[in-house]
Amino acid sequence: MIDALTDLNSAEAIKRNELRVKKPRVFEKIQRFDSLAQRGFISPILRLAWSYLCNFECDHCCAEHRMDRFLIKITGKPEQRRRMDYSDLARLAQEADEYGIYRFVLTGGEPTTWRDLFKVIEVLDPNRHLVIMDSNAWLLGEKPEFITRLAEAGVYKMQISLDSFVESEHDHFRNKPGSYKRVLKILPMVMDAGMKLMVSTCLVRDRAFSQEFEDLCRYCNDIGAMLYVTYAKPTGTCGQHEDWVVTKRDADRIRELEKKFDITTHMTPSYMRDKTAGSAPLGHYDGCITVKGINTVEPTGDIVPCPYMDWSIGNILDEPLGAVLDRGMRNRWLGPQRNDCLIGEDMQFIQIHNAKVAERKAQGNYDLPVPYGEGFSDADLITA
Numbered sequence: 001m002i003d004a005l006t007d008l009n010s011a012e013a014i015k016r017n018e019l020r021v022k023k024p025r026v027f028e029k030i031q032r033f034d035s036l037a038q039r040g041f042i043s044p045i046l047r048l049a050w051s052y053l054c055n056f057e058c059d060h061c062c063a064e065h066r067m068d069r070f071l072i073k074i075t076g077k078p079e080q081r082r083r084m085d086y087s088d089l090a091r092l093a094q095e096a097d098e099y100g101i102y103r104f105v106l107t108g109g110e111p112t113t114w115r116d117l118f119k120v121i122e123v124l125d126p127n128r129h130l131v132i133m134d135s136n137a138w139l140l141g142e143k144p145e146f147i148t149r150l151a152e153a154g155v156y157k158m159q160i161s162l163d164s165f166v167e168s169e170h171d172h173f174r175n176k177p178g179s180y181k182r183v184l185k186i187l188p189m190v191m192d193a194g195m196k197l198m199v200s201t202c203l204v205r206d207r208a209f210s211q212e213f214e215d216l217c218r219y220c221n222d223i224g225a226m227l228y229v230t231y232a233k234p235t236g237t238c239g240q241h242e243d244w245v246v247t248k249r250d251a252d253r254i255r256e257l258e259k260k261f262d263i264t265t266h267m268t269p270s271y272m273r274d275k276t277a278g279s280a281p282l283g284h285y286d287g288c289i290t291v292k293g294i295n296t297v298e299p300t301g302d303i304v305p306c307p308y309m310d311w312s313i314g315n316i317l318d319e320p321l322g323a324v325l326d327r328g329m330r331n332r333w334l335g336p337q338r339n340d341c342l343i344g345e346d347m348q349f350i351q352i353h354n355a356k357v358a359e360r361k362a363q364g365n366y367d368l369p370v371p372y373g374e375g376f377s378d379a380d381l382i383t384a
C-alpha cells in the first residue's frame, strides 16, 4: 500500500500521526482513501439525523419541514414512518466501516436535545469512526459539564453555529436572544475539553463583503478554529428568502478571503485542509460532493445525497449502505464530477426536484425525502 503520509506536508503529517496513535482504525481508513481516491474510491461524510428535534427556530433552517412540530402544524400528526432503531444503527456503523467511511456527523435538529445522544455515540463507536457533532450551543452554554461528557464519550469535533459576529444579528437570525453569548462562552471550552472545533456560519448575499464577516474570520483565526461557510440555498425555510441566495460575486470574495484566513466551503480549495491542530482532513476538493463527499442518513433510514435535497437515493433498512452509495455514484445527476451546485444552479434539476416535492404536498403527502423510485430512480442510472 502507498504510504500517503510521505505525500503530505509536515504539519499534515503530524495531524495524521496523532490519529495513527489515538484512532488506528480511522487512520487506516484515511490512508486507504488517500491512496485510492484517484481510482474512484469514495469515503463520504455520513450526516446522521437521528432525530429532527430542535430547541431553535432559525430563519434559514433547511430541516424545519422534516420536523414533527412542522408536520403536526400541517397534518395534525408527527412522523408516522418506521424509524431506525439501535440495531439498525449498529448495522449502519458496521457497513460504513467496511465501506471505508470514517466520519459521522451528528446533526438534526439539535443533537444536544436527544435523550439518547450518548447511546447513539456509543453505538457508532468513536474508536472506528470520527464522531463529529453539529450544535447551536444553547444547552452546552446552559450546562458546561455537558461539554466534558461529550469529550469523554469520544466526540472528536464540535461544529458550532455562529451566524454573525454582531450579537443582535446572530440572535435575530437564530430567533434566540442570548444565543450569541452562549456560543462565544463555549467555544474555548470545547477546545479545552480536548475536542476539535469548527465554527459554522451561513452566508447570505453580500455578507462576505461586510466588516462583520471579516471580523468573524479573524476571530476564528485567533482562537484556532476553522470557519466553515455554508451558502444559503433556495430550499427549506430559506425558500422564502430568495434575496439571501449568494451570487458568484459572493463566492469569488470567499475565495479571496480563503487566502488570508482559515475558512472554507465544501466547494473551494481550502476544503482539502483543516489547520486545526490534530484534525483529520475535511475532504477532497473536487466540486459538488453529492454521494461522493456527503450524505444524510434520515431517521427513516433514507440516504439523501445533499443537505439541501429532498430526494432519497435508497434506504438502508431495505438494502446495504454500499449498494445505495454505489448506485448513487452511477446516477447521472449525482455521480459525475461537476463544478456547479446541482441544487443551487442547475435549473433543470431544481425544477424537476421542486415540482415532485410540490406534487406530493398537493396530494397531502408531506413525507420527506421522496423515496427512491419516485424522485431519483433507475431511469437516472448511467449505462455502461
Ligand code: SF4
Pocket: 054, 055, 056, 057, 058, 060, 061, 062, 063, 064, 108, 109, 110, 136
Ligand atoms: S438550530 Fe439548526 S436544526 Fe435547529 S432550527 Fe436552527 S438551523 Fe434548524
Ligand code: SF4
Pocket: 266, 267, 287, 288, 289, 290, 294, 305, 306, 307, 308, 340, 341, 342, 343, 344
Ligand atoms: S448540490 Fe450544491 S449544496 Fe449539494 S453537495 Fe452539491 S454543491 Fe453542495
